[in-house]
Structures are given as structure tokens and as C-alpha cells.
């Protein structure tokens with residue numbers, strides 16, 4: 310088989326055969342026989358011409374087969390996971406993984422680190438003193454059986470084709486393609502071995518998907534792929550217009566997740582956590598009252614057990630930033646919104662995120678919103694707090710945050726977090 314012929318097929322709008330897909334993905338992932346420029350040409354042809362539903366199912370299967378697929382069938386609890394398409398201040402995994410564990414499920418949440426302005430779950434967890442993301446397969450099985458929740462680093466052996474393809478998409482302007490995003494996310498999640506999966510597909514100015522129609526299409530595509538590969542899958546399309554909760558930054562987000570696990574926390578974070586956890590419980594076949602389990606403190610106990618099993622010490626307290634500077638309201642009125650993208654970029658500039666994947670992150674840096682949409686403010690009132698290890702970080706972050714809190718006349722009501730459930 311020749312890469313050239315595979316590219317011609319897709320360039321001319323044809324359907325790739327199963328043999329072409331298997332050969333291309335296994336050869337590109339496993340050898341140097343296919344050059345990056347040939348893979349880039351095929352990816353661009355897919356970006357422009359798409360993949361038929363059964364072609365995409367096969368493409369995703371070939372990506373899964375490029376590495377290991379974990380076998381969690383020996384776990385005594387029903388396995389279920391969640392995945393979010395990414396948003397600023399998204400600390401929901403830190404809440405729903407222990408919540409589902411407390412409900413009787415096993416949640417194998419294999420996560421990544423953050424890149425750019427959205428934070429990664431591992432970076433957040435690593436703000437807890439002593440916590441380690443590495444664990445053997447044997448430890449993972451044991452923790453899933455006993456405690457029910459694991460948050461750990463995804464091994465390089467899961468869907469290795471995606472690593473190469475994603476790096477290529479990043480530099481060839483081919484990330485924003487529904488079949489490519491769907492196969493990238495689902496190949497990793499299916500390879501992780503979970504039997505059920507709830508997806509949080511975010512839509513709005515702070516998200517990958519700018520409008521409900523494209524978020525709905527991505528959600529339907531991923532649900533179909535999950536089901537085609539034997540994973541019970543559903544998706545919630547959720548609102549991501551503003552900052553989720555009041556914090557963006559690693560330790561700051563852990564503190565907010567702890568607030569929710571102990572019965573407090575911002576209403577939007579609680580609402581979304583319960584909606585996703587209910588969907589996960591339904592998919593896992595558990596007949597439980599998720600909100601009551603959260604209120605009972607059992608999810609907090611599960612989180613403490615998960616943290617301790619991975620070397621973390623919650624009693625040591627979370628690290629705090631050496632410096633805090635406020636951003637103030639420029640006019641009186643009501644808060645209409647907080648721009649999530651700007652807050653994410655500012656948190657990143659303050660040190661919470663990385664520009665290159667090998668960069669270190671600050672556990673303490675980030676942004677805290679001191680007001681919520683609907684609050685009335687006076688001119689000069691502090692509305693955001695920037696946290697950083699060095700004062701030199703403040704200037705650029707402050708410029709990014711200028712105008713990020715919109716203030717207008719008349720109060721606003723919070724819209725529901727969940728726009729639709731798919732299917």
C-alpha cells in the first residue's frame with residue numbers, strides 16, 4: 310500500500326477502505342515509513358472532506374488498536390468515566406470522580422496536563438502536597454476496587470496514534486474538525502477500558518464549540534462512536550459562556566472543589582457536578598440519590614481516601630500565593646458576565662498554565678472572581694483577585710483582564726447549565 314494513494318482517495322472525496330485506514334494509522338503510529346507531510350496531507354483532506362459515519366468508526370478503532378486497551382473487567386464495581394471538551398475553571402472531575410466512587414462505581418479517570426489557557430486535571434491534583442499521578446496497573450485496579458476512584462496520568466501506550474496525529478493537527482490548523490476531535494477524544498477514552506462514559510460538551514465563548522449546532526453534532530458523533538465500540542455513552546451539552554465557578558488556577562480550583570465536596574461552593578459548579586454525576590450513575594446502572602450522597606459527606610470521604618492512596622496529604626493544607634492584586638470595577642452597575650477565555654489566559658500568564666508541554670506550572674497562581682453574574686457593584690470595588698508567586702506576573706495579566714467583567718444596567722438571571730442531553 311502507498312500513502313500517496315490513500316491521500317488521493319480522500320483528496321478526491323472518496324471513502325477510505327478499512328484496509329487503507331488500518332495500514333495508514335498503524336504504519337504512521339508505529340514506523341517512520343509515512344512522512345509527517347503525508348499524514349498532514351491526509352488530515353487536511355479529512356478536515357475538508359470529512360469521514361462517513363462507518364469510516365469514522367473504523368478510523369477510531371484503528372486509533373484504539375495502535376496501542377493497549379485496558380481490561381477492567383475484573384473490577385467488582387461498574388466502571389464509568391466522564392470527559393469534558395475543556396473549559397476555563399473546569400474542576401468538575403475533582404468532584405464527580407469521588408462522588409461516583411461514593412455511589413458505588415469505579416471511575417478510572419486518566420487525564421492529561423493543561424496546555425495553553427485551559428488547565429489540566431493532573432496539574433490541579435498536583436497542587437495537593439505529596440500527591441502523585443503515577444501508578445502501576447495493579448495499584449489502579451486495587452484502588453478502583455476498594456475506593457472506587459482513580460485520577461492518574463494516561464499512559465503513553467493508550468492510543469499512541471493520537472499523540473502523533475494531535476501534534477500534527479496542532480501545527481497544521483486541522484484541530485477544529487468534528488470527526489478528528491471525536492476520534493481523538495473517543496480513542497483515548499475507549500482504550501481506557503471504561504464500560505460507560507458521560508461526555509460534557511461545552512458550548513459558548515469560552516469553549517471549543519462556539520454554537521449549539523456544532524456542539525450537538527460533536528456530541529452525537531462521540532456518542533455514536535462510543536456505542537459502536539461497546540461503551541454506553543451519553544453527552545450533556547453545557548453552557549460555557551463565563552468562568553465556571555469562581556476560580557481558575559490549580560490550588561484555587563482544588564479549594565473550590567473541596568468547598569463543593571463539603572456542602573458549599575458556587576451554584577453553577579454544584580449544578581453541573583450533580584447533572585453529570587446523575588448521568589454517570591444512570592449509565593453505570595446505579596439507583597442512587599447523587600445529591601444526597603454529596604450532601605452526606607461520603608464524596609468528601611472518597612476524595613480524601615483517593616488522595617491519601619496516591620501519597621497526598623490534605624491535612625497539610627493547600628499552597629497559597631505570595632502575592633495578590635485586585636482588579637476593580639470601572640463603573641457601577643450589575644455584573645452581566647465574566648469572560649472565561651480572558652480569565653483563562655490571565656491565569657496562564659500568572660503562572661498557572663504552560664506554553665510548552667515540558668514547562669513547570671505554579672500550583673498557587675490563578676484568578677478568583679470576587680463577584681458573580683447578577684451581583685451589584687460600585688465603581689472601584691474589587692471584582693477579581695490575581696494570585697501569583699512573583700509581582701512581575703501581574704502587569705500582563707491585568708491588561709488581559711481589563712474589561713473581562715462586563716457591567717451593565719439591570720440584574721441578570723443565571724441560565725441553566727445543561728442545554729441538552731444526547732441522545
Ligand code: URA
Pocket residue numbers: 394475484489490491493494
Ligand atoms: N481534546 C482532544 O483530546 N482531542 C482533540 O482533538 C480536541 C480536544
